[in-house]
Amino acid sequence: MEFRKNSAVSFDGYQRRVVVDPANCAVSATYDYILNDPRFEGITPFENKIWLSSPTMHGDEQKWVDEAIQTNWVSTVGANINEVERITAEMTGSKYAVALSAGTAALHLGIKLCAEKLYGQPKAGHGSLEGKKVFASDMTFDATVNPIAYEGGEAVFIDTEYDTWNMDPTALEKAFELYPEVRLIVVAHLYGTPGKIDEIKAIADKHNALIVEDAAESFCATYKGKQTGTFGDVGVLSWNGNKIITGSSGGMLLTDSEEWANKARKWSTQSREDAAWYQHEELGYNYRMSNIVAGVVRGQLPYTMEHVAQKKAIYERYKEGLKGLPVKMNPFDSETSEPNCWLSCLLIDEEAMAPFVRGEKESLYRSEPGKSSPTEILDALAAINAEGRPIWKPMHMQPIYRSNPFITAHGSGRARSNAYISENGAVDVGADIFNRGICLPSDNKITPEQQDIIIDVIQRCFR
Numbered sequence: 001m002e003f004r005k006n007s008a009v010s011f012d013g014y015q016r017r018v019v020v021d022p023a024n025c026a027v028s029a030t031y032d033y034i035l036n037d038p039r040f041e042g043i044t045p046f047e048n049k050i051w052l053s054s055p056t057m058h059g060d061e062q063k064w065v066d067e068a069i070q071t072n073w074v075s076t077v078g079a080n081i082n083e084v085e086r087i088t089a090e091m092t093g094s095k096y097a098v099a100l101s102a103g104t105a106a107l108h109l110g111i112k113l114c115a116e117k118l119y120g121q122p123k124a125g126h127g128s129l130e131g132k133k134v135f136a137s138d139m140t141f142d143a144t145v146n147p148i149a150y151e152g153g154e155a156v157f158i159d160t161e162y163d164t165w166n167m168d169p170t171a172l173e174k175a176f177e178l179y180p181e182v183r184l185i186v187v188a189h190l191y192g193t194p195g196k197i198d199e200i201k202a203i204a205d206k207h208n209a210l211i212v213e214d215a216a217e218s219f220c221a222t223y224k225g226k227q228t229g230t231f232g233d234v235g236v237l238s239w240n241g242n243k244i245i246t247g248s249s250g251g252m253l254l255t256d257s258e259e260w261a262n263k264a265r266k267w268s269t270q271s272r273e274d275a276a277w278y279q280h281e282e283l284g285y286n287y288r289m290s291n292i293v294a295g296v297v298r299g300q301l302p303y304t305m306e307h308v309a310q311k312k313a314i315y316e317r318y319k320e321g322l323k324g325l326p327v328k329m330n331p332f333d334s335e336t337s338e339p340n341c342w343l344s345c346l347l348i349d350e351e352a353m354a355p356f357v358r359g360e361k362e363s364l365y366r367s368e369p370g371k372s373s374p375t376e377i378l379d380a381l382a383a384i385n386a387e388g389r390p391i392w393k394p395m396h397m398q399p400i401y402r403s404n405p406f407i408t409a410h411g412s413g414r415a416r417s418n419a420y421i422s423e424n425g426a427v428d429v430g431a432d433i434f435n436r437g438i439c440l441p442s443d444n445k446i447t448p449e450q451q452d453i454i455i456d457v458i459q460r461c462f463r
């Protein structure tokens with residue numbers, strides 16, 4: 001393989017245009033060569049970038065931020081925080097909502113609340129999950145599972161099912177066969193699609209396990225009419241910049257326990273005891289939401305369902321526009337679930353996959369008539385100034401978690417082959433969806449005309 005400045009890399013027939021910076025030999029991909037491919041003739045890149053999912057402000061945010069500044073409540077206390085907690089509890093049907101600096105902070109405190117209930121409070125300097133395993137969603141963003149490691153625990157990743165792209169209850173049941181001592185499950189609802197939470201809850205109850213439910217991406221998505229984030233012992237929402245509504249950052253911890261809500265508020269404000277001086281009897285964190293951030297969230301909350309409706313329309317337009325191609329949209333169970341359609345995704349049919357390879361950070365592909373690959377489609381989108389993403393890479397494939405157990409519906413997903421016996425054909429569902437899927441530009445400000453161009457470009461990838 002030979003690198004030259006702004007030249008195509010040729011690797012056994014696989015093509016990808018790269019730029020090599022002569023100063024430090026850093027290699028980066030460029031996409032403009034796509035537009036010289038006859039398949040994309042007549043396509044002009046968007047002047048303004050089409051984002052995967054970006055903030056959409058409405059004006060009320062400014063009002064509440066200004067009020068906080070004018071009244072000098074520029075702190076981690078104030079009316080905006082109180083209102084955001086009240087409205088979020090009301091909208092979700094959770095008894096209590098605790099406003100925090102991020103969804104990750106809510107996951108950390110939620111996991112710690114469960115861990116201390118199960119195993120007691122550790123000494124300062126020790127994690128509440130030391131020596132303990134926790135079952136966790138595998139195909140998710142790493143923020144779902146990292147707090148298990150913050151607390152010294154070991155995540156055991158549970159494979160994904162094809163019906164909703166979330167935790168597979170069959171694999172979860174298998175995991176309890178292998179590790180019956182486990183008492184905590186962290187489960188996410190990916191891309192705004194509710195997972196099989198009833199089945200997961202029934203398995204948890206059978207094994208006397210607690211649930212932390214990561215609804216960071218699924219605010220206002222419902223399962224059997226009930227809000228995601230309210231099925232677990234603790235639920236988590238995120239208001240980061242790419243979510244269905246945003247505060248620029250921020251997150252919420254949902255619980256029906258007054259004691260846990262008060263504990264989370266205490267831990268999030270450095271665990272001060274009721275004394276005139278700084279008195280501490282347990283470890284604290286600086287995790288409370290700021291009243292300025294809460295002002296943005298307060299302004300956004302009334303527009304949530306408007307954003308959800310826009311996201312649903314985007315999903316439906318993709319579904320209609322991509323009909324006839326060998327692809328499927330990210331699925332949901334219409335009998336039980338109302339997704340918020342936060343991200344629209346597609347999955348290429350197996351027989352329509354063109355060859356492509358991924359390393360740890362780079363990817364090469366080959367074009368073939370009638371076929372395409374995630375890398376080709378993402379490069380084509382990048383070439384027209386639109387942002388797509390690979391599917392969230394499953395946790396069991398991440399270098400940091402490569403030695404953690406991974407359980408599929410058929411048992412351990414690690415070390416499955418045998419040099420002397422052919423493999424049993426068990427599928428690693430997460431790896432398969434990661435291999436064949438992509439997240440499509442799903443910004444709620446995208447126009448139908450812009451979406452038509454994106455759909456056209458995807459269709460051309462398969463020519």
Ligand SMILES: Cc1ncc(COP(=O)(O)O)c(C=O)c1O
Pocket residue numbers: 102103104105140141143144188214216217237238239240249250251
């Ligand atoms: C599934 C999931 N969990 C947790 C988080 C973490 O939320 P935050 O970015 O607010 O910390 C995110 C988003 O970033 C997410 O997508």
